[in-house]
Amino acid sequence: MNGKLLGGVDIGGTKCAVVLGEASGGGVRVVGKRTYPTPASPADAVASFLHQMDGLMAEHGVARLDAIGVSCGSPLDSRRGLILSPPNLPHWDRIDVAGPLRARFGAPVGLQNDANACALAEWRWGAGRGSRNMAFLTFGTGMGAGLILDGKLYVGTNDMAGEVGHVRLAEDGPVGYGKAGSFEGFCSGGGIAALAKSLAAERLAAGDPPAFCPTPDRLEAVTAKLVGEAAQAGDPLALDIFRLVGKQLGRGLAVLVDILNPDTIVIGSIYGRQRELLEPVALATLAEEALPISAASCRVVPAALGEAVGDVAALSVAMNELQPR
Known part of the structure; x- marks a missing residue:
């Protein structure tokens, strides 16, 4: 793999997905993905993100990640990596998802709401490619x-x-x-x-x-x-x-x-x-x-991007972490 190696986590009210991807040449491909029901507690969910990402990396021979992106419903605090009780995740009050991922994988971690994540994906790899605004x-x-x-x-x-x-x-x-x-x-x-x-x-x-x-x-x-x-x-x-x-x-x-x-x-x-x-x-x-x-x-x-947007949205958040601020 010669491109940027990206991890993605998509958090939903009923299911979560952990994705491994590679971005290169202006495109992206999903290397591996695991989807499973959202765990009952936020602590269990965060632990599952670490476990599933470890498993995907081992399965595909990936030793390190360049960045990780997390997509979740609003409200949230993207600067501090906190989820703030979205309607579909009522018990997720000020849950830090970025910190544990950053500590485990030693990579920059970004958190964005699902609309922002999809916007980044369509802008970078879809119908908005080449757009400035x-x-x-x-x-x-x-x-x-x-x-x-x-x-x-x-x-x-x-x-x-x-x-x-x-x-x-x-x-x-x-x-x-x-x-x-x-x-x-x-x-x-x-x-x-x-x-x-x-x-x-x-x-x-x-x-x-x-x-x-x-x-x-x-x-x-x-x-x-x-x-x-x-x-x-x-x-x-x-x-x-x-x-x-x-x-x-x-x-x-x-x-x-x-x-x-x-x-x-x-x-x-x-x-x-x-x-x-x-x-x-x-x-x-x-x-x-x-x-x-x-x-x-x-x-x-x-x-x-159609149905594929769900797979690459979190990866686009990861890619966004690698861009100059």
């Missing part, structure tokens, strides 16, 4: 952003930069990030499902059920995926829902374009799967809402 939007279960500004990751004063899901786009609408009508309310898997359930209930009461919810007992089973499939098949209500989502996405993009003046916005997850439905409306709204000179300088593209 880039925003990455998760557009999955929730809506968050990772920001690359002037060629560097921007995390803000206390790691809360990029919480675009909390921005209110309308006076009323589906609830996301604890706020009705928010960016996350309209542009996330949970938000789309909530919007679809509300509108489907109205149609059911009027005796005009949509294809994705033909009977009242199916209401709670409605998901964004189900609505997307119905829209692809031509269901009128599902198409209306995605037109509304696309319009609100365009409004959110316009806010980012006007404030940050990025050259690239990369959008993940649902946008890539439903690009045909969302892109025309979102880009038309962006053109209407944003300053023309700024909008003309920004390309909006789907994420390129």
